[in-house]
Amino acid sequence: MTLLVAITGWQVEPWIDRFRRLLPERGIAVLGEPFDRRAVDYAVAWKHPPGSLAGLPNLGAVFSLGAGVDHLLSDPKLPDVPIARVVDSDLTNRMSEYVVMHCLMLLRQQRRYADRQAKRLWLDDKDQRAAADLRIGIMGMGVLGKDAAAKLRVMGFDVAGWSRSGADLDGVVGYAGAENLPAFLARTDVLVVLLPLTPETRGIVNGALLDGLARDGVLGGPALINAGRGGLQVEEEILDRLDRGSLKHAVLDVFNAEPLAADSRFWTHPGVTVTPHNAAMSDPDAIGRLVVRQIRRLEQGLPLENAVDPRRGY
Ligand code: NDP
Ligand code: OXD
Numbered sequence: 237m238t239l240l241v242a243i244t245g246w247q248v249e250p251w252i253d254r255f256r257r258l259l260p261e262r263g264i265a266v267l268g269e270p271f272d273r274r275a276v277d278y279a280v281a282w283k284h285p286p287g288s289l290a291g292l293p294n295l296g297a298v299f300s301l302g303a304g305v306d307h308l309l310s311d312p313k314l315p316d317v318p319i320a321r322v323v324d325s326d327l328t329n330r331m332s333e334y335v336v337m338h339c340l341m342l343l344r345q346q347r348r349y350a351d352r353q354a355k356r357l358w359l360d361d362k363d364q365r366a367a368a369d370l371r372i373g374i375m376g377m378g379v380l381g382k383d384a385a386a387k388l389r390v391m392g393f394d395v396a397g398w399s400r401s402g403a404d405l406d407g408v409v410g411y412a413g414a415e416n417l418p419a420f421l422a423r424t425d426v427l428v429v430l431l432p433l434t435p436e437t438r439g440i441v442n443g444a445l446l447d448g449l450a451r452d453g454v455l456g457g458p459a460l461i462n463a464g465r466g467g468l469q470v471e472e473e474i475l476d477r478l479d480r481g482s483l484k485h486a487v488l489d490v491f492n493a494e495p496l497a498a499d500s501r502f503w504t505h506p507g508v509t510v511t512p513h514n515a516a517m518s519d520p521d522a523i524g525r526l527v528v529r530q531i532r533r534l535e536q537g538l539p540l541e542n543a544v545d546p547r548r549g550y
Contacts (some may be wrong), residue, residue, distance in 0.1 A: 373424030
């Protein structure tokens with residue numbers, strides 16, 4: 237009975253340490269070191285090298301160490317076993333903090349005051365609007381989108397959501413599917429993207445979509461916050477709209493190529509805020525406990541929670 241830890245791009249030691257402590261009865265194997273492939277019955281993965289989960293004859297399930305599973309489903313040699321993803325209040329809270337903080341930064345024009353502070357400039361400025369004046373639109377109303385929407389509502393923002401199914405939430409109007417996307421965009425000042433990356437959503441945040449956002453909002457132009465995946469965005473078109481001033485600001489946590497290249501224009505563009513794909517990091521303590529709960533459930537013959545539908549892609 238061995239759990240295989242298959243991680244790239246993150247520090248692997250904290251995960252090995254947590255799983256050793258939480259699963260003392262199990263062997264913990266690490267990709268890149270020798271291990272008995274027949275002994276592996278579960279794997280935890282984040283951006284594993286494609287093909288590296290193949291040839292594990294007793295593998296029973298794979299646990300994504302993140303909420304997204306595009307890193308798994310893009311592997312053509314992914315074994316045909318159940319896949320579970322992260323749904324956990326620790327990660328959800330972190331994402332909502334990120335979204336609420338950046339919506340407040342935009343509403344309260346915090347970058348403008350930071351800039352003035354650097355110049356020791358005190359101007360008589362009463363140009364502040366109420367949260368209810370700012371229309372936030374969330375693309376992707378799943379676990380993360382719903383929680384962010386509820387917390388933005390608590391702050392008083394005017395919130396709508398867009399998803400495949402388009403369910404309304406308390407105080408949040410839901411828009412469903414491609415046919416209702418234009419109406420959703422037309423009422424949105426700040427677009428928050430919390431979609432999964434699938435064949436359907438790749439490149440969805442493009443110039444044409446940004447051109448559909450509201451132009452009559454209190455910020456004097458629309459803004460974008462993408463904490464979903466880099467593959468959702470067409471980066472040249474975002475830069476083009478920022479250059480033209482038709483997009484006022486972009487807060488980007490995710491990029492097509494990560495880490496973001498040192499010569500990327502996103503680093504220095506005055507209309508861009510870059511964060512290093514840590515809007516909602518997976519905490520080894522919280523997510524380690526989640527995985528172990530799932531393993532215990534399987535051992536008791538209970539079904540896996542938060543199972544992914546590979547055909548749907550999320
Ligand atoms: P969920 O699976 O719970 O929600 C996905 C949402 O996207 C659902 O509302 C779904 O619609 C909607 N959706 C999917 N495909 C489409 C489509 N083609 N058209 C319209 N709506 C669609 O995911 P989570 O909320 O848990 O996570 C969302 C994503 O956030 C992750 O996949 C990951 O990429 C990203 N993420 C980023 C992090 C970061 O640190 N930057 C951290 C964690 C996650 P419906 O409800 O109808 O099914
Ligand atoms: C995730 C992420 O999917 O951190 O959880 O990106």
